[in-house]
Amino acid sequence: MALLTTLLALANLTAGPLQAGDTPRPSAPAAYDIAPRLAALAPTVSKFGEFDCLDFQFAGRAAKVVKPAVAVAGQPWAWRTEFWGHEPQTDLSLLAAGFHVVWIDVFGLMGGPSAMAIYDQFYDLLQGAGLAQKAALIGMSRGGLYAYNWAVHRPAAVSCIYADNPVLNLRSWPGAVGDSTSPGSAADWALVLEHYGLTQAEAEAYAGNPIDNLAPLAAAGIALLHVVGDADSVVPVAENSNLVEARYPALGGRIEVIHKPGLDHHPHSLPDPSPIVRFILAETPGYLD
DSSP: OHHHHHHHHHHHHTBTTBOTTOOOOOBOTTOOOSGGGGGGGOOEEEEETTEEEEEEEETTEEEEEEOOSSOBTTOOEEEEOSSTTSSTHHHHHHHHTTOEEEEEOOTTSTTOHHHHHHHHHHHHHHHHTTOOSOEEEEEETTHHHHHHHHHHHOGGGEEEEEEESOOOOTTTTTTOOTTOOSOOOHHHHHHHHHHHTOOHHHHHTOOOSGGGOOHHHHHTTOEEEEEEETTOSSSOGGGTHHHHHHHHHHTTOOEEEEEETTOOSOSOSOSSOHHHHHHHHHHSTTTTO
């Protein structure tokens, strides 16, 4: 009854696609539980809010899979690409709605090819464990690089992207190249050169940034939601999110942007995540059927 109350409350919270009085989706057949399907990895169990979190090592990396109290049919899931546990209100709301939420530690790989190779393995693991074909990607700050690059790499595996003050242009951050107003990060720029296999000159001219590589996402029908502080001094919106906001519709893509006037790179997310949750639920195949 507690879970039903939570789901009905979420339905009211996200009114729009969901209407008050609608019933939540039924639980998955045979009370789906991902834990036995990952038992060979010997996970330990911790708590993420009120939810059980399976912690394990995979491909030499720390990984987490958080289980909803009751999984809904189809096993929808969200993939937090970076900064696990930071501003978790969206993650927790999705768990209450019956989603799984996952993460694997690829920090420092800057969304480059080696990160995508690890993501391939992790995705295949989760497919074998029965999660839905398509994930909702959550890309916070530099996590935007991972979310967008993965969506280009595996568009059939992505339902939508929620990006929060996202890094979408390496020339802006960490590069601070040319007339960029970003302070940049020399240490992270060195990681970009290493993990993308670029020289300084090649990186400054790099045309494979998310801002440059939107056509595959539009062709795949991947909807985008950005939440941005318009006064972001670290990842300037004029050099990152605003370029996607202008370019994506011209390619036939759908994008919604929630602007936070006067706010900097922090705080991320929204105190009330209902617009974010509503977007993800609406873009999850079959969830609102």
